[in-house]
Amino acid sequence: MGLLHGILLLHLAVTAGVMINLRRAEAQTINEHCRGRCGNMDIPYPFGIGGGCYLNKKFNITCDESTNPPKAYLRKGNIQVTNISISDGELIVLQLIAKDCYDKNGLQYQDDTLTASLDLSSFTISSTKNKFTAIGCDTYAIIRGFRGEQRYRTGCLSLCDRAGDINYETCSGVGCCQVMSIPPRLNNFTVILRSYSNHTKVWDFNRCSFGVLAEESQFKFSNRSFNEFENKKYFPLVVDWSIGDSPCEKAREFKNSICHLETSECVDSNSSSGYLCRCLPGFTGNPYHPNGCQRYHY
Structure with a gap:
């Protein structure tokens, strides 16, 4: 009975680990046809327009093309976004x-x-x-x-x-x-x-x-x-964003950090319980994208 119980626990642990890694892999699978702009505004990952283009639903951007130029909105709501900063972990939205x-x-x-x-x-x-x-x-x-x-x-x-x-x-x-x-x-x-x-x-x-x-x-x-x-x-309002609900230490422990350790580092957010990613010295680019941080070419 003890042996069967131990095997069952091991199976559950392995299954849980596989599911965590699968979720992480799914989050990092980005459609190669994703749009990078809405009107005059860049939409950098982890934000994105359309399925397979954003990290998860809270980073979904809706692009309203009925206006000229088109306007970007957070998720499927009515909060208009005018700028996304991946270096500062900030959005600029318009507030009534x-x-x-x-x-x-x-x-x-x-x-x-x-x-x-x-x-x-x-x-x-x-x-x-x-x-x-x-x-x-x-x-x-x-x-x-x-x-x-x-x-x-x-x-x-x-x-x-x-x-x-x-x-x-x-x-x-x-x-x-x-x-x-x-x-x-x-x-x-x-x-x-x-x-x-x-x-x-x-x-x-x-x-x-x-x-x-x-x-x-x-x-x-x-x-x-x-x-x-x-x-x-x-009037413009500054909004802070971060990845997940856990700091770097917990994200690394559960192997669900999206920072790519070879080219970027994890940084705890000052404004939430989550974290941000930052390219390592000698690299530049988008640390959230799987191939985002590229080595400087002098």
Whole structure:
């Protein structure tokens, strides 16, 4: 009985190992006819368009060719992607701006987007490259989100009585305010806008409030911001991505790392529990593609 039990355990272990390696091999089988671009944007592996072209479904890109130029979307949803970086493990996506506008009698425009949400599920929002910003002179804005089961909520006030009070050089809370930092590893959030007096006291120079979580380097508050945001619908947001849900040590232990040890190395992600790949010194290219890292030719 003991011998049979031992043989059964050995068989199960071998079978499990074979299945892990098969899954890894399947993940690295890339269709040779895969498209490398959607419109003006490169689509590098592990992302891809169509079956057999991406690592797994969370890296699936849908290319909408009904527009000119075509637009890329994450998976089969409505999150538009404008850039994919394999060196930084980042995406740039377009995030909706929350908007709350009024007429001079304090009646709210019904077509405004008072809340703006984003749910990334498999990826996370960069806590170092994005800032939550609210614009307006009768404005309070709240952002809430989740990191796993842990809830996060914060916000800021932006108030002013006269246009002359606004310092257009900084988000100081007068006409513009910012939350200095957001926690790492948020994978969803909602922005909510509110007004104290429906902009009736400031309507002659400011009739709207705006709120957005967006890439900090792309925004600078100025005397044009009120008008620019009225005509703007989206703003770029930096999203972090990584491979799997385990760090390098675990991935190597279970032999399911997609980094190719002869030409690349595994690097733990700072923004998630997964990992990234990086070409070894002397090599350049895409470390995720089976033949991606190539030796420098001097």
